[in-house]
Amino acid sequence: MTQELLKITDLSVEYRTDKETVHAVNHINFSLNKGETIGLVGETGAGKTTTALSIMRLLPEKTGFIPNGSIVFEGRSIYDLEEKELHNIRGKHVAMIFQDPMTSLNPIMTVGEQIAEALELHNTDHKSHEQIQARVDEVLSMVGISPSRKNAFPHQFSGGMKQRVVIAMALVCEPDLLIADEPTTALDVTIQAQVINMIRELRDRLGTAMIMITHDLGIVAQTCDNVAVMYAGRIIEAGTAADIYKGEFRHPYTVGLFSSIPNLREKTARLTPIPGLMPDPTKLPAGCSFAPRCPHATELCRTTPPAAYKNNTHVIECHLLEGKDGWTKEARV
Amino acid sequence: MSTKYDDSPLMNLTEKKVEVNFKKESQIKEVWRRLKKDKLAMFGLSVIVLMIVIALCAPLIRPYSAAIKMNMRLKLALPSAAHWFGCDGYGRDLFTRCLYGSRVSLTIGFATAFATLVIGSMLGALVGYVGGVLDDVVMRALDIFSAIPSTLFAMAVVAAMGSGIFNICVAISLTNIPGFVRIVRSAVLGIADQEYIEAARAGGSPTLHILLRHVLPNAIGPLIVQTTANVSSMILSAATLSFLGLGIDPPQPEWGALVSEAQEFLRRSPHLLIFPGILICVASFSMSVLGDGLRDALDPRLKS
Amino acid sequence: MMTNMENVSNVPLIETRGLKKFFKVRGGLLHAVDNVSITIPARKTLGVVGESGCGKSTLGRAVLRLIEPTAGEVLFEGRDITKFNRSQMREMRRKMQIIFQDPYSSINPRMSVAEIIAEYMLINHTCASKAAAFQRTAELMDVVGLARRYANVYPHELDGGRRQRIGIARALSLRPQFIVCDEPVSALDVSIQAQILNLLMDIQDNMGLTYMFITHDLSVVKHISDEIIVMYLGQCVERATSDALFEKPLHPYTQALLAAIPEPDISMRNKPIQIIRGEVTSPVDPPPGCRFASRCEKAGERCHRETPDLAERESGHWIACHLYDGKGV
Numbered sequence: 001m002t003q004e005l006l007k008i009t010d011l012s013v014e015y016r017t018d019k020e021t022v023h024a025v026n027h028i029n030f031s032l033n034k035g036e037t038i039g040l041v042g043e044t045g046a047g048k049t050t051t052a053l054s055i056m057r058l059l060p061e062k063t064g065f066i067p068n069g070s071i072v073f074e075g076r077s078i079y080d081l082e083e084k085e086l087h088n089i090r091g092k093h094v095a096m097i098f099q100d101p102m103t104s105l106n107p108i109m110t111v112g113e114q115i116a117e118a119l120e121l122h123n124t125d126h127k128s129h130e131q132i133q134a135r136v137d138e139v140l141s142m143v144g145i146s147p148s149r150k151n152a153f154p155h156q157f158s159g160g161m162k163q164r165v166v167i168a169m170a171l172v173c174e175p176d177l178l179i180a181d182e183p184t185t186a187l188d189v190t191i192q193a194q195v196i197n198m199i200r201e202l203r204d205r206l207g208t209a210m211i212m213i214t215h216d217l218g219i220v221a222q223t224c225d226n227v228a229v230m231y232a233g234r235i236i237e238a239g240t241a242a243d244i245y246k247g248e249f250r251h252p253y254t255v256g257l258f259s260s261i262p263n264l265r266e267k268t269a270r271l272t273p274i275p276g277l278m279p280d281p282t283k284l285p286a287g288c289s290f291a292p293r294c295p296h297a298t299e300l301c302r303t304t305p306p307a308a309y310k311n312n313t314h315v316i317e318c319h320l321l322e323g324k325d326g327w328t329k330e331a332r333v
Numbered sequence: 334m335s336t337k338y339d340d341s342p343l344m345n346l347t348e349k350k351v352e353v354n355f356k357k358e359s360q361i362k363e364v365w366r367r368l369k370k371d372k373l374a375m376f377g378l379s380v381i382v383l384m385i386v387i388a389l390c391a392p393l394i395r396p397y398s399a400a401i402k403m404n405m406r407l408k409l410a411l412p413s414a415a416h417w418f419g420c421d422g423y424g425r426d427l428f429t430r431c432l433y434g435s436r437v438s439l440t441i442g443f444a445t446a447f448a449t450l451v452i453g454s455m456l457g458a459l460v461g462y463v464g465g466v467l468d469d470v471v472m473r474a475l476d477i478f479s480a481i482p483s484t485l486f487a488m489a490v491v492a493a494m495g496s497g498i499f500n501i502c503v504a505i506s507l508t509n510i511p512g513f514v515r516i517v518r519s520a521v522l523g524i525a526d527q528e529y530i531e532a533a534r535a536g537g538s539p540t541l542h543i544l545l546r547h548v549l550p551n552a553i554g555p556l557i558v559q560t561t562a563n564v565s566s567m568i569l570s571a572a573t574l575s576f577l578g579l580g581i582d583p584p585q586p587e588w589g590a591l592v593s594e595a596q597e598f599l600r601r602s603p604h605l606l607i608f609p610g611i612l613i614c615v616a617s618f619s620m621s622v623l624g625d626g627l628r629d630a631l632d633p634r635l636k637s
Numbered sequence: 638m639m640t641n642m643e644n645v646s647n648v649p650l651i652e653t654r655g656l657k658k659f660f661k662v663r664g665g666l667l668h669a670v671d672n673v674s675i676t677i678p679a680r681k682t683l684g685v686v687g688e689s690g691c692g693k694s695t696l697g698r699a700v701l702r703l704i705e706p707t708a709g710e711v712l713f714e715g716r717d718i719t720k721f722n723r724s725q726m727r728e729m730r731r732k733m734q735i736i737f738q739d740p741y742s743s744i745n746p747r748m749s750v751a752e753i754i755a756e757y758m759l760i761n762h763t764c765a766s767k768a769a770a771f772q773r774t775a776e777l778m779d780v781v782g783l784a785r786r787y788a789n790v791y792p793h794e795l796d797g798g799r800r801q802r803i804g805i806a807r808a809l810s811l812r813p814q815f816i817v818c819d820e821p822v823s824a825l826d827v828s829i830q831a832q833i834l835n836l837l838m839d840i841q842d843n844m845g846l847t848y849m850f851i852t853h854d855l856s857v858v859k860h861i862s863d864e865i866i867v868m869y870l871g872q873c874v875e876r877a878t879s880d881a882l883f884e885k886p887l888h889p890y891t892q893a894l895l896a897a898i899p900e901p902d903i904s905m906r907n908k909p910i911q912i913i914r915g916e917v918t919s920p921v922d923p924p925p926g927c928r929f930a931s932r933c934e935k936a937g938e939r940c941h942r943e944t945p946d947l948a949e950r951e952s953g954h955w956i957a958c959h960l961y962d963g964k965g966v
Contacts, residue, residue: 272831
């Protein structure tokens with residue numbers, strides 16, 4: 001039985017309006033095995049959320065289009081499924097947590113009702129009402145909330161606890177894949193630590209695979225086995241955590257991301273930010289999309305998009321790796 | 334001292350000390366430009382402008398006397414070449430009555446909507462922004478006002494002040510201001526929380542400046558829509574008053590009054606209702622689409 | 638003999654004494670800022686760090702009297718501004734400014750970039766003419782790195798980083814001496830954060846500004862501050878120089894805060910992140926005793942009874958905790 005849970009091949013996503021076409025995701029490839037965690041890192045506009053939404057087929061109907069590529073989950077192509085099969089998968093096999101816990105919960109339903117709803121929607125083995133309630137209690141304790149609070153409304157909880165409720169809802173059906181889109185960005189650092197700990201524990205206990213979308217390299221270091229760095233809709237670097245954090249070579253953007261973070265340990269006089277901004281996704285530059293901001297850019301970089309260079313598990317899209325030992329050039333998709 | 338953070342080293346950095354022209358496209362021109370793109374709104378605008386022009390030019394089209402001249406032989410005459418809209422129960426030419434009626438109806442509609450807008454905005458903005466005791470006092474006073482049935486209230490005002498267009502306008506405005514203040518107040522409450530209001534205070538802006546420069550311009554969207562809706566509803570309010578004998582004194586025509594007069598003859602002579610009715614509908618519809626278009630054109634956030 | 642000039646340079650630019658701000662809420666009295674005393678010397682940066690609800694934003698606004706303090710004094714160059722009348726405060730506004738957190742709600746969407754930056758100058762008549770004000774606007778845009786071609790553009794057409802630069806230019810327009818920076822980079826992407834932080838530091842050096850830098854991000858506060866205070870539920874629990882605080886955090890809350898930050902270092906992966914148990918207690922009518930006691934691992938019986946004072950335990954390092962006053966918990 002294959003270990004591979006999710007395989008995305010050559011996926012592109014566009015948002016089309018009357019005026020313009022936004023190339024949100026451009027020809028990305030990645031795969032995830034059972035129980036693995038991958039960190040999807042990038043800044044605003046890199047395409048991470050769009051990627052996540054397309055896995056669950058949640059792109060806006062009128063404007064979201066997939067001109068090419070495929071998403072295969074547990075051996076089945078997501079975009080070939082019928083509505084009914086899709087409803088079966090969403091919530092039960094793939095669950096998603098969004099960034100803002102304030103708006104993820106329905107303010108007029110109690111917390112217990114919302115978790116139970118997730119169960120009831122996927123009640124294929126016909127659990128009784130009592131069994132469902134027992135499971136709700138179980139999952140609330142699992143996330144560190146006393147089951148006695150299940151009749152409370154979301155507004156009676158703090159931000160951190162709301163996010164835990166959201167996680168409980170996501171995990172109640174024990175999905176194979178959990179997609180967490182910036183789950184702790186809106187939370188305080190100490191609450192973030194609680195939530196991250198909890199996610200890790202649950203993942204270990206339940207064997208859930210996870211896609212952790214974040215811009216925080218610290219969280220990625222703490223939780224992820226593999227990392228993919230996105231920029232302007234492409235995955236410009238991917239590999240194991242060791243590759244990205246300790247690798248000899250890294251994509252200049254990744255290097256820039258690391259040096260943008262003020263270091264807790266050493267004192268630096270000035271940060272070295274990456275100058276400029278991410279390119280307009282309606283007008284991507286010819287050549288490497290990072291070239292306008294790259295300190296090492298050459299003429300080649302500005303005119304020709306780079307191919308992917310692979311070294312074992314580490315893949316980087318950058319001309320600088322041409323001819324380097326151990327790095328084999330692969331065709332650019 | 335210039336810092337090159339914004340554009341990357343590879344982009345053109347030769348921003349010479351050029352004299353920048355700080356005249357941004359005047360707000361009105363910008364709004365007009367955006368409004369023009371909305372075909373439906375332009376249609377509405379044209380219709381209303383046409384109606385206003387015709388109303389103003391009424392004496393050039395037909396003399397006023399034709400509107401009040403009775404001729405029992407023409408009683409309830411159907412539309413014909415001589416009488417485009419037919420004649421009413423007293424044999425008066427309906428077309429001319431509609432024509433002169435438009436002057437009264439449009440005046441009342443616009444004047445009262447405008448008065449409500451101005452007075453209601455200032456009051457609502459002040460109350461919503463300042464809050465506190467002022468808010469409580471004014472809102473309770475307005476609540477008392479709204480508890481009085483508007484028609485009764487208008488009647489009382491007219492009875493006290495006498496009839497005539499001006500007094501009717503006052504009466505109708507007074508009944509509408511409380512509701513309008515409420516709308517403005519809620520729009521302002523939403524805006525008063527925004528940080529740019531706090532920023533204005535941090536810069537030493539006096540309250541009046543904040544209201545006029547920051548609060549009202551951002552609250553204007555719902556107000557425009559409400560005002561255009563008010564134009565049509567106020568025309569009908571005027572009609573109610575006329576019906577009760579407190580509005581325009583007959584025989585002076587007014588659209589709403591014409592509709593009231595038509596009730597008596599509805600089955601046999603529907604044309605008495607149809608023509609003024611259509612005029613009211615058209616005016617109302619045009620104001621509505623114009624209002625929608627204006628609201629969209631006034632919002633800088635909606636991409637043109 | 639000290640002349641007046643020399644004397645003035647010893648007076649800190651900003652000082653608060655027992656500053657309090659309480660709000661009346663349904664349940665009682667909310668202690669947003671409770672007895673905070675700080676000093677900020679000229680040209681220095683005081684970092685104010687804490688999590689949501691600790692009162693740091695309220696503190697910043699109370700110092701500027703954008704929110705009226707309930708009690709206590711705020712001294713600017715030795716003069717108590719809480720006693721100033723309206724016109725005196727208007728004068729003060731030119732010397733003390735604020736940069737807001739949210740680059741989206743802190744600027745009026747109906748004004749162009751140039752109008753936003755020029756507004757303060759026009760209201761306060763600090764320039765000889767309107768043209769002069771706009772000329773200064775162009776200069777300010779250069780200072781903050783906003784291309785001049787954006788002068789007539791509306792803010793919604795720009796990204797968060799550029800909008801924040803507008804806010805900074807606006808804050809600088811009256812040539813203030815002191816600026817409260819209320820989480821100015823929290824809403825920005827990491828690479829833009831670094832650009833703006835560098836900008837703020839450069840401006841400080843070039844214009845001799847004094848900052849109160851409010852943030853929840855410890856790495857940012859370390860980078861930019863000379864001295865830091867840590868706030869918890871309205872009170873200052875620790876105060877030290879930036880280096881000292883990070884080298885040797887004394888208060889259990891500070892220690893927990895530092896331990897909670899996930900570091901971008903995979904060798905630390907499998908170490909469980911230390912967490913503080915429980916949640917923040919309510920700031921409404923807080924009971925006596927240390928407010929952190931219910932969550933503190935080292936809390937003792939005295940901690941629940943007696944509120945610790947902020948006292949200087951080592952040179953320049955202040956802490957409010959019974960663990961250090963020699964009397965035990």
